[in-house]
Amino acid sequence: MTERGYPDDERDAPDEPARDPDDHAELLSELDSHDLSLATDLVHASGADAFAFDPDADPDAVFPQSVASGGPTPSGAIIWTRIAPDAFDPDTSLAVQVAHDPAFEEVVYDGVVTDEARIEAHDYTVKVDLDGHLDADSAYHYRFIYDGVASRAGRCRTLPHPNDSPESVEFAVLACQNFLNGYFPAYHHVAEEDVDFLVHVGDFVYESDDGAFKGFGSREYEGREKRFPSGHDRVQGLEDYRYLYRTYRGDEFLQEALEEHTLIAGWDDHEMVNDVYWDARTDAPAGDHPRGDDPEFMTELVADAMHAWWEYMPARVEYDPNGDSLQERFRLWRTFEFGDLVTLAMTDERLFRDPPREAIPTPDNVGPQYEPPGRTMLGDEQREWLIDTVTGSETTWTVWADEVLTTPFRLGSGPLSVYPVQGGWDGYTRERQRITEAIDAADVDNFVTLTGDMHCYVAAYQQSSYPGRVSGGEGVAPGERIGVEFMTPAITSLNVAEALGLTSGWAKRLTEPLLSWLIPAMNPHIDFFDSHNWGYSTVAFTREDCTYVGYSVDKTVDSPEADREVLVAYRVPEGVVALEEVSDEHSA
Ligand SMILES: [Fe+2]
Numbered sequence: 001m002t003e004r005g006y007p008d009d010e011r012d013a014p015d016e017p018a019r020d021p022d023d024h025a026e027l028l029s030e031l032d033s034h035d036l037s038l039a040t041d042l043v044h045a046s047g048a049d050a051f052a053f054d055p056d057a058d059p060d061a062v063f064p065q066s067v068a069s070g071g072p073t074p075s076g077a078i079i080w081t082r083i084a085p086d087a088f089d090p091d092t093s094l095a096v097q098v099a100h101d102p103a104f105e106e107v108v109y110d111g112v113v114t115d116e117a118r119i120e121a122h123d124y125t126v127k128v129d130l131d132g133h134l135d136a137d138s139a140y141h142y143r144f145i146y147d148g149v150a151s152r153a154g155r156c157r158t159l160p161h162p163n164d165s166p167e168s169v170e171f172a173v174l175a176c177q178n179f180l181n182g183y184f185p186a187y188h189h190v191a192e193e194d195v196d197f198l199v200h201v202g203d204f205v206y207e208s209d210d211g212a213f214k215g216f217g218s219r220e221y222e223g224r225e226k227r228f229p230s231g232h233d234r235v236q237g238l239e240d241y242r243y244l245y246r247t248y249r250g251d252e253f254l255q256e257a258l259e260e261h262t263l264i265a266g267w268d269d270h271e272m273v274n275d276v277y278w279d280a281r282t283d284a285p286a287g288d289h290p291r292g293d294d295p296e297f298m299t300e301l302v303a304d305a306m307h308a309w310w311e312y313m314p315a316r317v318e319y320d321p322n323g324d325s326l327q328e329r330f331r332l333w334r335t336f337e338f339g340d341l342v343t344l345a346m347t348d349e350r351l352f353r354d355p356p357r358e359a360i361p362t363p364d365n366v367g368p369q370y371e372p373p374g375r376t377m378l379g380d381e382q383r384e385w386l387i388d389t390v391t392g393s394e395t396t397w398t399v400w401a402d403e404v405l406t407t408p409f410r411l412g413s414g415p416l417s418v419y420p421v422q423g424g425w426d427g428y429t430r431e432r433q434r435i436t437e438a439i440d441a442a443d444v445d446n447f448v449t450l451t452g453d454m455h456c457y458v459a460a461y462q463q464s465s466y467p468g469r470v471s472g473g474e475g476v477a478p479g480e481r482i483g484v485e486f487m488t489p490a491i492t493s494l495n496v497a498e499a500l501g502l503t504s505g506w507a508k509r510l511t512e513p514l515l516s517w518l519i520p521a522m523n524p525h526i527d528f529f530d531s532h533n534w535g536y537s538t539v540a541f542t543r544e545d546c547t548y549v550g551y552s553v554d555k556t557v558d559s560p561e562a563d564r565e566v567l568v569a570y571r572v573p574e575g576v577v578a579l580e581e582v583s584d585e586h587s588a
Contacts, residue, residue: 068258069156071316076131164339175452182492182555185562201452202268217501241308352379391442440464447483456531458487496531
């Protein structure tokens with residue numbers, strides 16, 4: 001296998017086991033098998049034909065999900081596309097071009113994907129790994145060409161070199177995008193943001209095609225109807241998951257954002273099934289699904305979910321479809337380093353987590369002392385890796401992309417309170433305390449968690465422990481502040497206001513400030529809370545500070561003109577654990 005790179009022709013091939021051409025027949029006969037590896041081979045173009053295209057041809061007819069990039073390294077990224085099955089021809093090769101300029105005059109890398117059988121076997125998705133071929137801390141333009149038609153051009157970005165000292169790194173942070181519960185104009189605004197990378201903290205798809213995950217104040221959104229190939233309302237297997245990703249990735253605004261920016265993706269529960277966890281008694285996943293307590297079915301279902309995620313997300317993860325257990329097959333947890341400025345640790349909070357507790361979560365049963373030793377969300381190996389990564393970080397900022405709420409969240413006061421967010425770390429307080437105490441003991445500076453899952457905006461202090469019973473009973477002193485937490489809102493998913501029918505008119509005007517006052521009053525470590533809006537956030541890191549800006553975007557309009565407003569902004573100075581509200585500075 002060779003590929004053409006400029007200016008150095010003799011670089012390492014993408015991380016890809018050698019594959020004999022004879023394997024194609026075997027692959028074709030096993031289209032439903034889980035046989036695959038990381039990237040698709042590129043071979044040297046024998047002629048210019050594969051790169052010729054008609055500039056007037058419609059890219060959407062051949063590339064209905066457009067293009068995307070992800071998995072950045074200091075020398076590359078993974079670029080992704082999908083060929084329309086109607087346009088697919090096993091004798092036609094897919095060409096790839098990467099250039100410095102949007103006109104593709106300064107091409108730095110190109111090649112032809114010849115593994116057509118594998119493309120077909122993976123729902124016509126294609127990933128090309130550019131690792132080893134690009135310069136650090138640089139942006140490139142890329143496109144695919146198939147049968148005389150060019151895709152829309154995407155932009156991808158590489159990480160800074162580990163020895164670099166970038167002035168700033170900025171993310172758009174995203175979560176929770178139920179396609180049935182609103183439009184995605186937030187992604188149009190994300191596409192226009194001048195950020196370096198997208199960080200998605202999960203719920204990229206929702207596994208239902210009916211009204212599940214909606215509430216009292218929810219409505220229908222024209223054009224968002226779905227119908228699973230299986231005919232069921234809840235996802236049943238690989239073809240249903242693939243259908244979900246194809247449908248979501250058909251959204252023009254999501255496409256715009258993924259064309260424009262390079263994605264760092266995690267997952268939460270809805271990429272598999274709602275509230276999924278690992279049941280040690282059956283040694284299988286379980287969760288909110290009509291067959292959620294059938295271990296064999298759930299094992300296959302989660303395997304299929306992982307497979308479709310791997311096919312459709314341009315992510316650099318270790319995936320061994322032949323691994324003995326689901327946990328051994330897939331390693332979502334990984335680190336990204338942005339020179340000496342930012343370390344980002346991404347965790348997997350679903351494949352290892354223990355079942356939820358069954359009691360109503362009151363102060364009498366929520367707390368490390370009430371949990372059995374060994375209760376875990378991350379599993380031992382991942383937790384120790386996370387602690388080592390965070391406490392060993394030598395960058396200015398240390399960031400944990402923690403899909404679910406890290407800090408306690410209490411409703412009510414005293415013995416009458418409840419901790420309703422049991423899917424977050426309030427359900428795993430023993431392990432939380434182990435992590436926060438380790439961070440406190442190591443005196444980690446400038447620690448930030450980026451979270452999602454709750455469909456609201458939160459700015460909070462993280463502490464080594466928390467006052468009150470959640471930290472081990474009465475008389476426990478307030479813990480040390482060890483960092484801050486910024487939760488990104490949902491793009492569209494059900495929030496508190498929508499669940500209660502309080503999203504418009506006087507009900508909104510009255511309850512929005514009330515809720516935003518009430519939650520911090522009940523939770524002294526929480527400085528800001530809002531669950532009346534949808535949108536996204538940006539988080540920028542510099543030598544001087546970290547700035548979080550939460551945007552609200554009108555999800556009821558399927559238009560680039562959808563209103564966008566700054567809902568809240570916070571600044572955290574370098575070296576100090578302090579949340580400074582700076583919304584006025586960021587509101588236009
Ligand atoms: Fe969600």
